[in-house]
Amino acid sequence: NAGxxxxxxxxxxxxxxxxTLQCAQDMNHEYMSWYRQDPGMGxxxxxxxxxxxxxxxxxxxNGYNVSRSTTEDFPLRLLSAAPSQTSVYFCAxxxxxxxxxxxxxxxxxxxx
Amino acid sequence: xxxxxxxxxPFNVPEGATVAFNCTYSNSASQSFFWYRQDCRKEPKxxxxxxxxxxxxxxxxxxxxxxxxxxxxxxxxSKLSDxxxxxxxxxxxxxxxxFGGGTRLMVKP
Numbered sequence: 037n038a039g040x041x042x043x044x045x046x047x048x049x050x051x052x053x054x055x056t057l058q059c060a061q062d063m064n065h066e067y068m069s070w071y072r073q074d075p076g077m078g079x080x081x082x083x084x085x086x087x088x089x090x091x092x093x094x095x096x097x098n099g100y101n102v103s104r105s106t107t108e109d110f111p112l113r114l115l116s117a118a119p120s121q122t123s124v125y126f127c128a129x130x131x132x133x134x135x136x137x138x139x140x141x142x143x144x145x146x147x148x
Numbered sequence: 149x150x151x152x153x154x155x156x157x158p159f160n161v162p163e164g165a166t167v168a169f170n171c172t173y174s175n176s177a178s179q180s181f182f183w184y185r186q187d188c189r190k191e192p193k194x195x196x197x198x199x200x201x202x203x204x205x206x207x208x209x210x211x212x213x214x215x216x217x218x219x220x221x222x223x224x225x226s227k228l229s230d231x232x233x234x235x236x237x238x239x240x241x242x243x244x245x246x247f248g249g250g251t252r253l254m255v256k257p
Contacts, residue, residue: 070198071247077249078152078235078247079247080224080247081174092243095244126191126192133243134239134243134245135180135182136182136197138194139192140191141190141191142190142191
């Protein structure tokens with residue numbers, strides 16, 4: 037099993053550009069989530085999904101969209117990138133609840 | 149007040165030492181508690197869940213004190229490889245987890 041995979045590993049955007057961060061898992065997990073990690077802030081939940089077709093907002097959802105058309109994939113879209121979105125983004129999954137999540141390797145995003 | 153608070157450290161300890169971290173949480177309805185480990189520039193990985201009765205996994209012991217709303221992690225016989233950031237994680241009584249800012253541990257030879 038590949039576990040949780042994320043692409044790209046690194047990305048530089050200009051203010052106002054849009055892009056999609058990809059996340060996939062091959063463990064047939066129902067619960068998937070996106071976090072951002074900033075220095076001194078800990079991980080903060082952006083969006084999460086409890087199953088295909090179901091998504092909900094986390095603590096810091098503004099500026100981000102998600103969709104969950106399949107169990108495996110949970111892409112995160114930045115609508116119009118801002119410097120405040122410079123961060124490390126982690127995708128995670130777990131069998132059926134947020135407990136005991138497996139994390140992907142992360143995407144380091146810089147917005148100029 | 150942050151929902152989950154940790155001393156950021158760093159805790160600098162010699163090999164073989166015993167070190168303990170505490171974490172306080174604000175949501176009295178929280179039911180699930182975890183410690184994750186994060187190495188520099190890597191993803192967090194689950195270290196252990198924390199049960200009401202406490203639990204032990206080798207050199208690691210986790211305790212929960214619901215009355216005072218804190219959890220603890222004790223590491224005995226510290227190894228160089230234990231150097232990492234330890235994240236305290238608490239559920240918010242919904243479908244979300246809240247992460248503390250992490251406590252950095254550096255084990256020296």
